[in-house]
Amino acid sequence: MASRIARVAAAVLLLLGACWAAMAADDSPESLEQQVKAAFLFKFIGYVEWPAEAFADPGSPLVIGVAGDDSLAQELGRVIARRTMNGRAVSVRQLRSGESLAGIHMLFASRSQLARLGELSAHPRPVLAVTDVAKGLEQGSAINFVTAGNRVRFEVSLDAAKRNGLKIGAPLLSVAMRVQE
Amino acid sequence: MGSDGSRPSGRLKICGGCLAAWLSAFVNLPAAGAGPDSSSLADLSLEELGNIEITSVSRRPERLSAAAASIFVITHEDIRRSGATSLPEALRLAPNLQVAQTGAAQYAISSRGFNNANALANKLLVLIDGRTVYSPIYSGVFWEHQDVLLEDVERIEVISGPGGTLWGANAVNGVINVITRSAGATQGGLVSLGGGDGEAGGAFRYGFALGDRGHFRIYAKATDLDNTENFSGASLPDGWRSQQAGFRADWGQASRNFTIQGDAYTGRGDSRAVAGPVEVSGFNLLARWNEQFESGSDFQLQAYFDRSERKDQALFQGDADTYDIEFQNGIPLGRHKVLWGAGYREASDDVAMTRVPVAPGFTFVTNFVPRSRKLTWENVFVQDEIHLGATVKLTVGVKLESNDYTGWETLPSARLAWESSDNHLLWGAISRAVRAPARLDRDFFLSADVGVPPLVNIPIIDGGPDFESEIAEVAEIGYRAQPWTNFSYSITAFFSEYSKLRSGQPSPAAVIQNMMGGDVYGVEAWASYQATDSWRLSGGLVELRKDLGLDPGSTDPEGPRALGNDPEHQWMLRSTLNVTPNHDFDIMVRGVSDLPDPAVPDYTAVDMRLGWRPQGNVELSATIRNLFDPGHVEFGNPATASELGRSVYFKLLCHF
Numbered sequence: 001m002a003s004r005i006a007r008v009a010a011a012v013l014l015l016l017g018a019c020w021a022a023m024a025a026d027d028s029p030e031s032l033e034q035q036v037k038a039a040f041l042f043k044f045i046g047y048v049e050w051p052a053e054a055f056a057d058p059g060s061p062l063v064i065g066v067a068g069d070d071s072l073a074q075e076l077g078r079v080i081a082r083r084t085m086n087g088r089a090v091s092v093r094q095l096r097s098g099e100s101l102a103g104i105h106m107l108f109a110s111r112s113q114l115a116r117l118g119e120l121s122a123h124p125r126p127v128l129a130v131t132d133v134a135k136g137l138e139q140g141s142a143i144n145f146v147t148a149g150n151r152v153r154f155e156v157s158l159d160a161a162k163r164n165g166l167k168i169g170a171p172l173l174s175v176a177m178r179v180q181e
Numbered sequence: 182m183g184s185d186g187s188r189p190s191g192r193l194k195i196c197g198g199c200l201a202a203w204l205s206a207f208v209n210l211p212a213a214g215a216g217p218d219s220s221s222l223a224d225l226s227l228e229e230l231g232n233i234e235i236t237s238v239s240r241r242p243e244r245l246s247a248a249a250a251s252i253f254v255i256t257h258e259d260i261r262r263s264g265a266t267s268l269p270e271a272l273r274l275a276p277n278l279q280v281a282q283t284g285a286a287q288y289a290i291s292s293r294g295f296n297n298a299n300a301l302a303n304k305l306l307v308l309i310d311g312r313t314v315y316s317p318i319y320s321g322v323f324w325e326h327q328d329v330l331l332e333d334v335e336r337i338e339v340i341s342g343p344g345g346t347l348w349g350a351n352a353v354n355g356v357i358n359v360i361t362r363s364a365g366a367t368q369g370g371l372v373s374l375g376g377g378d379g380e381a382g383g384a385f386r387y388g389f390a391l392g393d394r395g396h397f398r399i400y401a402k403a404t405d406l407d408n409t410e411n412f413s414g415a416s417l418p419d420g421w422r423s424q425q426a427g428f429r430a431d432w433g434q435a436s437r438n439f440t441i442q443g444d445a446y447t448g449r450g451d452s453r454a455v456a457g458p459v460e461v462s463g464f465n466l467l468a469r470w471n472e473q474f475e476s477g478s479d480f481q482l483q484a485y486f487d488r489s490e491r492k493d494q495a496l497f498q499g500d501a502d503t504y505d506i507e508f509q510n511g512i513p514l515g516r517h518k519v520l521w522g523a524g525y526r527e528a529s530d531d532v533a534m535t536r537v538p539v540a541p542g543f544t545f546v547t548n549f550v551p552r553s554r555k556l557t558w559e560n561v562f563v564q565d566e567i568h569l570g571a572t573v574k575l576t577v578g579v580k581l582e583s584n585d586y587t588g589w590e591t592l593p594s595a596r597l598a599w600e601s602s603d604n605h606l607l608w609g610a611i612s613r614a615v616r617a618p619a620r621l622d623r624d625f626f627l628s629a630d631v632g633v634p635p636l637v638n639i640p641i642i643d644g645g646p647d648f649e650s651e652i653a654e655v656a657e658i659g660y661r662a663q664p665w666t667n668f669s670y671s672i673t674a675f676f677s678e679y680s681k682l683r684s685g686q687p688s689p690a691a692v693i694q695n696m697m698g699g700d701v702y703g704v705e706a707w708a709s710y711q712a713t714d715s716w717r718l719s720g721g722l723v724e725l726r727k728d729l730g731l732d733p734g735s736t737d738p739e740g741p742r743a744l745g746n747d748p749e750h751q752w753m754l755r756s757t758l759n760v761t762p763n764h765d766f767d768i769m770v771r772g773v774s775d776l777p778d779p780a781v782p783d784y785t786a787v788d789m790r791l792g793w794r795p796q797g798n799v800e801l802s803a804t805i806r807n808l809f810d811p812g813h814v815e816f817g818n819p820a821t822a823s824e825l826g827r828s829v830y831f832k833l834l835c836h837f
Contacts, residue, residue, distance in 0.1 A: 039222035039230055047227075079223045147434075153231050175227040 036152045037145055038075035041108060041130060044143060045085045047172035050105055051165050054126040061089040063103055068110030070094055101127060114139055126165045137180050142166065146177055153177040224666040249576060249598035249608035250344075251659055251673035251705055253277050253721075255337040257362075262757050262767045264790040264804030266375065266382055266830065267404070268359065269324050271331060273771065276707040276721020276753055277341035277673075278355070281773075281816035284419035284823050285379075285406040286325040286448070289816045292341040292355030293675065294701050294725055295745035297321075298816055299496060302745065303616055304353035304653075306344065310361055310442060312467055312485050315351055317528045317556055318499045318549075320619030325448055326461050326489060328425045330384055330400045332371055332834070335362040341705055342675060343614035343655045345592035346578040349524075349560055350617040353653050354677075363440070364388055364396035364431040370837040377804075377830035379407035395432030401425070408451055409823035412812065417823055423448035433471075440469040456495035456537060463489035477513040482506075497547070499532035499620075507560075520578075521563040529555045530620065542633055548626040550644065556620075559583045562592075574598045586618040587650050605662040612657075615650040622648040622683060622693055642685070645693025654678045670708035677701045679729070682744060684737040696737060697744065699729035715759035722752040742778040746816065750774040765792035765802075776816070784813035786825075798836040805829050 045062060055062075062085065066073035073094045080090040093104065101107065101119060106128040109116040117140040120129055129141040136144030142160040146153050155178040161168050173179050222230065255274045265271035269288040273280045281289045283298045291302040303320040306313065307327070314327050337359050344352035368388040375382050382405065388398035401424070408420040427444030445464035452458045467485035484506040492498045509522030532549035539545060564578025579593040594612035627642040659673035681695035707721030726749065729741035737743075755769045767790045775783040787809050792802040805827065807813070812826035 035222055036230055039225065040227070042223050043227055043230065083223065147436075151231055172227065175231060 033147070033152060034072055034075050037132065038072060038079050040145070040152065040154065041072075041076055041106065042079045042083070042085065042090065044128065044130070044172065045090065045106065047169035048106075048128055048161070049167040049169070050126050050128075054105060054165075055088075059088075061091045062105045063091050063093055064106045064108065065093045065095045065101065065104035066108045067095040067116050068113035069108065072108065072110075101125065106130065109141070117141055120164060124164050128164070128166055129160065142168070156180065224663075249574070249596040249606075249610060249659075251277060251341045251657065251671070251675070253339045253341075253671075253707060255339065257335055260331050260334060260337075262765060262790065262792070263769065264767075264788070264802060264830065264832070265331060266380065266832075268327055268329055268331070271334075271337065272339070272357065273753075273769075274755075275337070275339040276751075277705045277723065278339055278357075279723070279747065279751060279773075282823065282825055283816045284417065285409050286404075286421035286423070286450075287419065288324040290322070290324065291745065291747075292339070293677065293703065294727055294747040295354060296747050296816070297745050303619070304351070304651075305355045305357065306348055306352040307357045307359075308348075309359045310467065311469065311483055312465060312487060313505070314487075316489075316501070316619070317503070318501055318530050318532060318620045319497060320351065320616065320621060323461070323491065325421060325423070325450075325459075326446070326463060326491070328402070328404070328423065328446060329359060329361060330386055330402055330427075332373060332384070333361050333367050333386060333398070333400065335360050335366070341673070342610070342657055343594065343612040343653060345614035346562060346564060346580050346594040346612065349558075349580060349582050350584065350590055350592065350615050350650070353614040353616050353651070361429065361442075364391075364398045364429045367398045367429075368396060372835045372837070373402075373832065375830055375832035378828035379409070380828070380830060381405045391430060391432060394434060395430060397428065397430045399426070399428045401427075409825070411821055412814070412819065412824050418451040418453040419823065420451035421448060436473045436475075438471050440467070440471075442467050453495065455539075456493070456535075459495075460492040461490060463487070478511055480508065480510040482508050494535050495537050496535070497532065498535055499530055499549070501528050501530040503528040516568045518566040519563065520566070521561070523561045524559070526558040527555065528557075529553070532620065536630070542631060544630040544636075546628045546630055546638070548628070549620055549624045550626055551624065554620065554624065556585050557583075558617075572600050574600070582617075584617045586623055586648070590615045590617060590650055605660070605664075607658075607660050609658045610656070612655050614653045614655065616653075617650050618645070618648050625693070640690045641688040643690045643692055645683075647695075648683070648693050649681055649695050651682050651695065652680045654680075667711035668708070670706065672704065672706040674704050675702060682729070684731060684735050685739060685743065686736050687738050694735065694737075696732040696735035697729060697741065698732060699727070699741070701725070701727045701729070717757045718755070719757075720752070720754040722750070725749055725751075746776045746778060746781070748774040748776055748783070763794040765790065767792075773815070779818045781814050781816065781819055781822075784810070784815070786810055786813065800832075800834040802832045802834070803829060804832070 041064060064076060073092055076092045080092060104127055107116060108130045111133050117129055120127055121140050130143045131141040132145035137155055137157040140160055142157050144155050146155055154176055156168060156173060156176040157180040158168060159180065253275045255271060259274050260271045263271060263274055269280060269290060272278050272290060277292055279291050279296050281296065283289050289296045289298040289302055291305050295304050296302050301321050306315050307322050309329060314322055340356045342355060344356040348356050371386040373384040382403065384402035386398055386400035388396060391397045403424045406421040408416045408418060410416055423446060425444060425446035429442035431438060431440050433439050443466040447462040450459035465485060465487040469483040471481050473479040487503040490500045505526040507522060507524030509520060511520045531553045535547045537545040560580055560582040562578060562580035564576060566574060566576045568574055576596040579591060581589055581591055583589045592614060594610060596608060596610040598606060598608040600606045622645050624644055625642060626644055628638050628640045630636040630638055655675060655677040657673060657675045661671040663669040678700055680698040682697035684694050684696040685691050703723060703725040705723050709719040711717050725747055727747065729744065731737050731740055751773050753771045758766045760766050769788045772785045773783060775781060786807050788806045789808050790802055790804040792800055794800045807825060807827045810826060812824040814822045814824050816822065
């Protein structure tokens with residue numbers, strides 16, 4: 001009797017073994033952490049108020065620029081594919097070095113692209129800067145991802161948002177791990 | 182065994198055929214296509230996104246919807262809104278558990294059948310923050326020993342079905358993983374005071390920062406439960422008073438963090454006529470080190486000590502000191518994610534003889550021979566999670582675990598999951614799990630001293646010198662989906678073959694054997710529907726059928742009734758409504774069909790809770806249990822068992 005399920009198990013394993021080899025090589029899916037961060041970036045839009053002049057016209061899309069993290073940009077591309085936020089289409093742009101921030105509403109700067117934050121400090125404009133580095137807020141970003149207890153959380157700098165003419169809604173602040181005035 | 186030769190195995194063959202058919206359907210799918218992407222994550226709320234982590238099934242963080250197992254997660258919020266005042270009461274929220282209250286603080290809790298009282302429900306493994314609370318002496322859980330500050334519980338993961346490959350022997354029918362919040366997430370003060378019909382309790386917790394990167398919390402709580410009554414109104418001496426205190430420290434960062442935590446408790450029951458009170462006490466200390474490397478690999482090293490003492494003149498009185506150390510290491514290798522680990526556990530116990538005079542000239546005597554014993558367990562496991570293309574994931578693994586009674590046991594499993602891009606997951610699994618012998622199976626002697634001195638000692642049970650591990654082989658298939666953002670459901674069908682289950686012999690001098698077996702099969706399902714922003718409906722049901730019998734040659738006079746008393750149907754419905762942002766109104770209805778032997782009538786229980794937050798940091802609540810019910814029995818012989826009726830509990834919860 002021990003063996004009825006054991007026999008099925010053996011058959012299934014054999015079947016799978018035979019099929020493994022035939023499987024085309026495939027990239028492993030993006031890490032869960034990247035998926036969660038991409039989802040967060042999209043959700044943030046719903047809680048931030050951009051000045052009207054940030055958009056060419058009321059119907060123009062909101063553009064998220066991603067600097068230095070192509071896998072996150074791709075992940076984000078999947079998130080926004082079938083979605084709008086507050087009736088506005090969202091698009092993602094992979095920012096190359098030297099590429100201007102013109103037309104960008106949210107900027108994700110990876111560790112290697114933190115210099116981008118300097119551009120915002122020097123020339124404030126309605127761009128929500130997001131980072132995922134230690135002391136990110138101190139370097140000028142408005143939202144910084146923090147991994148705590150195996151979860152992705154974030155902290156918010158109201159000052160950085162205000163400097164760039166953005167308002168951050170209370171629901172976002174209530175979920176933030178830390179809010180810097 | 183009865184189920185072996187005499188009955189055709191057609192059902193499983195059909196099952197196996199289906200399994201093979203759908204497996205081959207998957208492997209022929211093109212490997213391209215959108216992966217289990219973040220698309221569905223974007224439908225979660227900010228809070229939910231920030232709380233994504235799931236550890237039990239894969240022993241590492243995983244998105245719930247991707248876990249290839251029948252797992253239900255009880256969240257912190259669920260616990261708060263249930264008004265539960267104890268861990269077993271909170272477990273009623275899991276549709277895939279059978280929870281029956283047997284006394285003021287005593288419960289019979291199981292999954293997929295085999296439920297039994299007095300820690301005899303032996304197929305469910307329970308862990309609190311990684312520390313197993315399953316007794317190596319009795320192979321079960323004494324629920325009155327297990328307490329946590331419910332306000333600090335992050336979530337309770339309830340897996341029904343075998344979990345031996347990761348969790349080892351005894352995770353035969355399920356694993357319950359109680360996970361408390363890190364000290365960093367429980368900063369500041371909390372005071373909770375409650376009282377009502379037959380119950381009063383209070384708790385205090387304070388959390389503070391420990392240097393730059395560390396946090397610390399301490400807590401203390403006390404509970405006082407009155408005696409319950411049986412159907413005739415007679416008071417049963419099961420009242421319970423317990424106190425517990427503990428701490429937890431966490432420091433470090435995501436890439437390297439450390440936890441040290443500990444608890445100490447004491448509990449005492451009402452005094453019984455002959456046997457006096459049940460008295461329990463214990464403490465534990467646990468340390469854990471987690472490390473995550475930039476390469477994506479990680480490891481965890483955990484060690485703990487646990488002491489538990491139990492004095493019960495009527496049943497068992499044993500003390501046990503348990504040391505446990507375990508290591509696990511996860512390594513991503515392209516399409517593979519390998520997880521391996523090893524562990525060692527040692528438990529030294531001392532089980533005193535008990536003498537229970539039941540009538541003049543007749544005294545029951547229980548003995549464990551040898552009285553003291555040191556048991557050791559060693560284990561190694563390896564599991565590989567293989568992405569067969571973007572949407573199909575195969576997880577194969579095996580654990581080898583040794584015990585002093587039967588040597589090395591093999592606990593393999595294979596799980597296959599297909600997650601289509603639109604948040605539907607189809608999974609199947611085959612596993613082998615064992616329940617290794619406990620002291621109770623091998624070393625337990627029961628006799629009676631009869632007559633006036635000189636007494637004659639008549640042996641009733643003479644241990645189980647040849648008792649081996651009980652074995653379960655389980656096939657499961659499940660489907661989980663979130664077709665709309667506000668609706669999700671999960672369905673699991675399982676078929677389990679048991680062999681070498683514990684059986685007895687007619688006394689005198691009965692020997693404990695492994696001569697029972699058979700099939701248990703059923704369906705578990707649950708769903709959740711967010712009807713409006715403020716109103717959620719959820720429900721669940723379990724259908725369970727058992728077909729157990731004695732093996733040929735067994736002389737067991739009891740048969741399968743000794744292995745548990747389980748309902749065929751069980752269902753629950755919950756409504757959680759935010760009347761205003763500061764007012765909760767919650768209802769839970771549970772229905773349990775009759776238990777066969779001893780016969781316990783079916784019952785439907787309605788619990789209701791009203792919560793009010795006059796200020797953000799203060800909550801007042803009233804919970805009414807068994808609202809429309811003057812009294813019902815949940816387990817045991819209805820002529821003598823505790824009858825549970827309407828009760829009200831008021832609670833004040835204050836954060837500062």
